Amino acid sequence: MSLTKPGEKIVIVTCMDMRLDPKNFPGLEQSKSYVIRNAGGRANEETIRSLVVAHKFQGAQAIFVIQHTDCGMMNFTNEILCDLLEESLQTAKHGEHGWYNPIKEGGSRAGQYINFQPIQNLEQSVTDDVTYIRNHPLISKRLPIYGYIYDVKTGELHPVEQANAIGQAIEK
Numbered sequence: 001m002s003l004t005k006p007g008e009k010i011v012i013v014t015c016m017d018m019r020l021d022p023k024n025f026p027g028l029e030q031s032k033s034y035v036i037r038n039a040g041g042r043a044n045e046e047t048i049r050s051l052v053v054a055h056k057f058q059g060a061q062a063i064f065v066i067q068h069t070d071c072g073m074m075n076f077t078n079e080i081l082c083d084l085l086e087e088s089l090q091t092a093k094h095g096e097h098g099w100y101n102p103i104k105e106g107g108s109r110a111g112q113y114i115n116f117q118p119i120q121n122l123e124q125s126v127t128d129d130v131t132y133i134r135n136h137p138l139i140s141k142r143l144p145i146y147g148y149i150y151d152v153k154t155g156e157l158h159p160v161e162q163a164n165a166i167g168q169a170i171e172k
Contacts, residue, residue, distance in 0.1 A: 003027035003146070003157075004062065010034070011054045013129070014066045015041040015073070019152050025066065026157055034060055040073035041066060042117040043129035052138050063143060063167075065129045066157065068150040073119045075099075081118070085111035122149050123160050130163040144169040 004010055009032045012022045016037040023033065034054045036047055043065065054060040080099055084092050086109050088101040119125045126147040133145050147163025150156075 001027055002030060003064075004031040006030040007032060008062065009058065009060045010062045010064055011036060011051055011060045012064045012066055013041055013043060013047055013051075013133075014064075014150075015039065015068055015071060017068065017071065017152075020068060020150065022066070025150065026155065028064065028157075034058060040071060040117055040119055040125070041068070041129075042073075042119075042125070043132045044117065048133070048136050048138060051133065055140065055143060061143070063133060063139075063145040064148060065126055065133070065145065065163065065167075066148045066150050067119070067122055067126050067129075068152055069122070070152050071119060071122070073117070074122070076116075077118055078114075078116055081116050082109075082111040085109075123162070126160040127163040127166065130160075130167045134167055141170040 011034045013036045014020055014022055016039055022035045036050045051063060076099060084099055084101055085107055087107045088104050089106050089108060090101065090103040092099050092101050126149060130145050130147040133139055145167030147160040147167060148157045149160060
């Protein structure tokens with residue numbers, strides 16, 4: 001089942017995870033997609049900047065927020081990451097007691113000023129991001145916004161009903 005019309009221009013906001021290939025998301029294969037990727041596929045001011053350009057100058061007709069199962073952004077909190085960064089800027093490892101720094105040198109407290117937008121609940125995260133985009137004053141209320149979760153094991157897209165209700169286009 002297609003989620004878009006053939007050739008329809010859309011924007012996909014999704015995770016940078018290498019397991020995801022947005023051009024092959026079921027139901028979106030026939031669309032012309034602009035893809036915005038970041039850690040977790042989260043919406044923020046940088047996302048808004050790209051969404052505005054894609055709609056205003058490229059004619060994008062819909063936005064799809066697609067996060068996924070087994071996302072690494074579900075494995076930490078801002079506090080955990082900030083503590084790790086304060087101790088070291090080198091790559092952390094995950095062990096039986098959680099995340100740790102094998103090398104403890106050259107850390108920075110600058111991480112405390114960033115919300116890394118970790119994910120605690122996938123459906124809530126998609127709903128929050130669709131809500132953020134829908135309520136942004138630079139995003140047209142006539143532009144539909146859809147929220148989905150991609151299952152990395154089955155390759156299926158599952159709609160997030162609450163997000164889709166919030167993201168409905170408002171015709172005027």
